[in-house]
Amino acid sequence: MRKGQGYSYSVIASVLVLLCVVVSRIECSSQVHALSRLYLSKRGVGGSSTMDTSHFKAVKDLKPSSLGSVANQEELRKRDLIRRLPGQPPVSFDQYGGYVTVNESAGRSFFYYFVEASNSKSKDSSPLLLWLNGGPGCSSLAYGALQELGPFRVHSDGKTLFRNRYAWNNAANVLFLESPAGVGFSYTNTTSDLEKHGDRNTAADNYIFLVKWLERFPEYKGRDLYIAGESYAGHYVPQLAHTILLHHRSSLNLKGILIGNAVINDETDLMGMYDFFESHALISEDSLARLKNNCDLKTESASVMTEECAVVSDQIDMDTYYLDIYNIYAPLCLNSTLTHRPKRGTTVREFDPCSDHYVQAYLNRPEVQAALHANATKLPYEWQPCSSVIKKWNDSPTTVIPLIKELMGQGVRVWVFSGDTDGRIPVTSTKYSLKKMNLTAKTAWHPWYLGGEVGGYTEEYKGKLTFATVRGAGHQVPSFQPKRSLSLFIHFLNDTPLPDTSRY
Secondary structure, three states: OOOOOOOOOOOOHHHHOOOOOOOOOOHHHOHHHHHHHHHHHHOOOOOOOOOEOOOOOOOOOOOHHHHOOOOOHHHHHHHHEOOOOOOOOOOOOOEEEEEEEEEOOOOEEEEEEEEOOOOOOOOOOOOEEEEEOOOOOEOOHHHHHHHHOOOEEEOOOOOOEEEOOOOHHHOOEEEEEEOOOOOOOOEEOOHHHHHOOOHHHHHHHHHHHHHHHHHHOHHHOOOEEEEEEEOOHHHHHHHHHHHHHHHOOOOOEEEEEEEEOOOOEHHHHHHHHHHHHHHOOOOOHHHHHHHHHHOOOOOOOOOOOOHHHHHHHHHHHHHHOOOOOOOOOOOOOOOOOOOOOOOOOOOOOOOOOOHHHHHHHHHOOHHHHHHHOOOOOOOOOOOOOEOOOOOOOOEOOOEOHHHHHHHHHOOOEEEEEEEOOOOOOOHHHHHHHHHHOOOOEOOOOEEEEEOOEEEEEEEEEOOOEEEEEEOOOOOOHHHHOHHHHHHHHHHHHHOOOOOOOOOO
């Protein structure tokens, strides 16, 4: 037990890093731990923090020369066409994988995976969706594409794939991006780049990627564009949207953003987490009261921590230690051994807590990388769901509320959704963050329905913002509730309210 005063560990240190003892190395490089490391670094745990936490600074210094040349794009596109992924079932849509160089002088290139809309008749009119996972430092290929909303999931043998019937390319052409450099297959030839990462540079590189990618796929220029993501993409998505609007490129017809269980506002994210723990019987009322009375949850500094704060944070740590904080009701992966043959009866509607292991095994297979046109430079490390090579994160605003309000003011559709069993950025955190925006409700809080069942709850606000929960879903909503997440996505695209009757 910690004693005395002047502790270097903040109250969140013992709650955010929960599962490394009881799960494998793969789990310990997952989104939850990437986000935990960021928060601890932000608050100066283990030493003083040099991170810039001020408001996001607009990316104004993108000159045309920094976009590089766009020669031979048709040839590059032909090269990027994926004939068939190893172990893949037959499909009727095209898929592509490859690299786009975002900085030629540094040799910085981003890997993308793109799936066209599954209905060949609608792919020419369907919108373009860019999906970003968070971390920071986690792969959209690992999570978004192969565990959430992509067309395939990986079997337990780590070699074969099965279809996700609720993939979001049922409604849109979907582009998955591994960003920034050092994440997944994305790389840089300039080692110092790995010390320069942060929100602002990531927004700049993501913007350059998107502009150059559209040169390779010019039929999507001017197409309705949406940007979506989860977790720390609560920063990435509005920051990229802001950059797009700032530069007024006609090829980027931004219509809306969609963020799930999103990091929006540090103070309310943290307070909402503890309130969620208590309201879901994970910690006692006494622990919550002692925490609020003895711990400073508002300060960005973690240099001083009282003895009583240390004691109660230890108690909260013990109470939540053996839970998956990203879905408090989900089973843990206690046996990560790959099966010789795929498990029987595999379906996307049954969550498998070991799917991280299957995905990592699959994407490290040489024949898979060759089919994806990935790892062309033969990286000196294995592909991982979350980066182990990014050395530093230099800027992360404490809030993106001003950005979201600015987007709303410019007519951008904003939907925020929340899986209601996530304990890291729970529904309480999102509700507290939205309350700080001082929005005016347009509709009262009410259930929405799918297939005669409650899909979640929703509320609309003036200014084109919709908030919706997804019942029974954790942090990665499409992993736990694929059918409900697809329904929500379709209503977002169509700009229609979620159905308020079970007879829908």
